[in-house]
Amino acid sequence: MIPYIPHSQAEISAMLDRIGAASVDDLFVDIPEELRFSRPIDLPGSMAESDVMNLLAAMANENRTKTLFAGGGQYDHVIPSVVSHLTGRAEFVTAYTPYQPEISQGILQALFEFQSAIAEITGLPVSNASLYDGATAAAEACAMVLNAKRKSRIVLTAGTLHPHTKSVLGTYFADLDVELVELPETSGRVELSTLTSALESAGEELAGVLVQTPNIYGALEDLTGWSDAVHAANGRFIVSAHPLSLGALASPAEWGADIAVGDTQPLGLPPYFGGPSAGYIACGKDLMRRMPGRIVGESVDADGKSAFVLTHQAREQHIKRERATSNICSNQSLAAIANVVYLSALGPTGFAQVSEQNISAAAELRRRLIDEIGLTDYVPGPVFNEFTLRISADRKKWDDTFADCGIVPGVWLSDLDESIPADLFSVAVTEKRTATELDAYIACAREALS
Amino acid sequence: MNVEEGLKYTESHEWIRVEGDTALIGITDYAQESLGDIVFVEVPEVGTIVAKGDEAVNIESVKVAEAVYAPVTGTVKDVNEDLEDAPETINKDAYGTFIYSITMADPSELNSYMDADAYKAFVDAQD
Secondary structure, three states, X not given: OOOOOOOOHHHHHHHHHHXXXXXXXXXXXXXXXXXXXXXXXXXXXXXOHHHHHHHHHHHHOOOOOOEEOOOOOOOOOOOOHHHHHHHOOHXXXXXXXXXXXXXXXHHHHHHHHHHHHHHXXXXXXXXXXXEOOHHHHHHHHHHHHXXXXXXXXXXXXXXXXXXXXXXXXXXXXXXXXOEEEEEOOEOOEOOHHHHHXXXXXXXXXXXXXXXXXXXXXXXXXXOOOHHHHHHHOOOEEEEEEOHHHHHOOOOOOOOOOOEEEEEOOOOOOOOEOOEOOOEEEEEOHHHHHHOXXXXXXXXXXXXXXXXXXXXXXXXXXXXXXXXXXXXXOOOOHHHHHHHHHHHHHHHHHHHHHHHHHHHHHHHHHHHHXXXXXXXXXXXXXXXXXXXXXXXXXXXXXXXXXXXXXXXXXXXXXXXXXXXXXXXXXXXXXXXXOOHHHHHHHHHHHHHHOO | OOOOOOOEEOOOOEEEEEEOOEEEEEEOHHHHHHHOOEEEEXXXXXXXXXXXXXXXXXXXXXXXXXXXXXXXXXXXXXXXXXXXXXXXXXXXXXXXXXXXXXXXXXXXXXXXXXXXXXXXXXXXXXX
């Protein structure tokens, strides 16, 4: 079997000769003898390609595909085949740091279009070429508002944020003179009155406020009056918005947000095992210089022809160096390209339709679970495609019954955060779930509770 | 590289024009040339109290982001608002473009700075 290493012995000898080394081992002479790996690697011997295929096929056959009604941050949506068809192109998949304008116009244009799409759906004019994920984006937005206001150190964060976001925020600001003050929920939402009294307590040191909608319970936060209150208190308003919900619901700009952030997984990326996805961030022109990450701009080349380049690079940490306000130096190009292909395939009309379909699909199952099965809402009121029920029945029986039905029925929220009551169960229903699948869920729920 | 008479100069390449108890501050021709095309100038708020050595201004060019430090202690009196739309004015006319001014709390702090000749010698020694 060939080892798939391209160098011939003659080429290796020629290279060694050129640099004055006697053997390849000579290149590792700086590694102490006692640290060198000197026994054979414990791997089975090689196999013929067809034997490998049979082995992997047998392993794959052990997989059980289940119908996903679980959300909690990652959702199972219909992904048009054009997404993988385009993102699978070698030019997109294999390019590493493809930002030299001379040879990367294709990727730069794709990322520019991603930025434009994010700006369009959030209503805020400036966006970047993506961040790592939604939690990072939220943390970076908090850093932006802290840096934008001298001597500020307090950020008010909604108690209904996703626990992973809270965790990342905690890590980001652990060793800095920053205070994250949580706004407690009232029956699954954060009330305006909670916000206003917290704003008063924060006083001069307030940098901004972060809220997520829909929140961890799937409930839509009512942000009426929030931006006025935050701005009156001389703070800035950050809204973490589910991107797919923006096809049907009010945009962060309409809520008066200064910065919008979120996770782009629902836009054309499978749930995988929790990643990869991308984070998005958008803001007004006043905060553009504080935004971290890469920004693609449209310019003209030496011949006056339109061209795309990375722009405003003096913001970036490799230029600001010891004066950098963020460690971000990368993005999620391939994920962002999947997102823009998805949005382009749908167009504004399709985007609005998919968003509406999510709302009605979830409303349908929610109504049936309450009316036909007798379960209760934890948070009544409007949701997008996810809702939280109280399930006081035996958890093991619930989980096992659904496992036998081939359905993942949802997420026990206490698994994400121990402080959340153990009977709260979050169910996600996307446009991908069929009427048959909903019927199967109802039948299985009846059995699980019998 | 221009050096203008009648100004005070710091080792971090700021010039100071004294008018009574006010110090008008900008950056030298040497500084603007090193920075390259300036694209953004972040000025302090009028009324801010600064101590000598505090980071007062941020200047971004196409290739670098630099801080400009307050050469004297005092209160920010005035800022050049034109720099928001036309930051490149500093490149075109470094000495004619003030960035901000400070009402000095202690004018004797100026004594430690260079005059035009001393600054010219200082810059020549740098290169």
